Amino acid sequence: MNTTRNEENKCVMARVMRQTIRYQENFTLKQYGTWDAAERAARNWVREMIRSLPPETPKKGRLTKSNKSGVVGVWLTPVRFKRKSGKEYEYWRWVANWPNCKLRGGVAWYVHQYGDDPAFVLAVLSRQSECVNRSEILALFDKIDGTKEFDAIIERRKLD
Numbered sequence: 001m002n003t004t005r006n007e008e009n010k011c012v013m014a015r016v017m018r019q020t021i022r023y024q025e026n027f028t029l030k031q032y033g034t035w036d037a038a039e040r041a042a043r044n045w046v047r048e049m050i051r052s053l054p055p056e057t058p059k060k061g062r063l064t065k066s067n068k069s070g071v072v073g074v075w076l077t078p079v080r081f082k083r084k085s086g087k088e089y090e091y092w093r094w095v096a097n098w099p100n101c102k103l104r105g106g107v108a109w110y111v112h113q114y115g116d117d118p119a120f121v122l123a124v125l126s127r128q129s130e131c132v133n134r135s136e137i138l139a140l141f142d143k144i145d146g147t148k149e150f151d152a153i154i155e156r157r158k159l160d
Contacts, residue, residue: 070158094123
């Protein structure tokens with residue numbers, strides 16, 4: 001339930017969040033007499049609020065503040081490794097991941113191999129189709145390369 005006992009302030013806090021707006025009410029011991037009564041009133045308030053508010057926004061597909069690519073489940077990340085000679089290398093890749101992806105780290109598309117924009121588009125296509133089969137994604141890429149659909153995917157990309 002969305003209630004918390006705040007012993008320092010001697011109240012029960014009830015909270016409900018919808019579309020980034022937090023609704024909150026405090027139920028004090030002074031007002032309700034006992035913790036049980038305050039918690040019961042808080043739970044009732046939460047139930048009423050939930051009934052009166054719109055449903056929660058689904059978490060899948062929700063773009064968060066920390067997203068840097070502009071597409072849910074797609075991000076740019078470096079891969080660093082050191083050779084036996086001591087020389088260090090860094091390669092950048094666009095990664096696509098989604099809930100229940102068969103590949104633990106997601107599907108990666110290297111910038112040095114495909115180019116920055118094509119690697120981004122490949123990652124977006126992987127994420128959209130939730131497919132780990134690279135051959136299928138490359139075939140899909142070949143179909144849209146140079147089209148308005150390709151350009152539309154590039155336009156979704158955030159520029160830092």
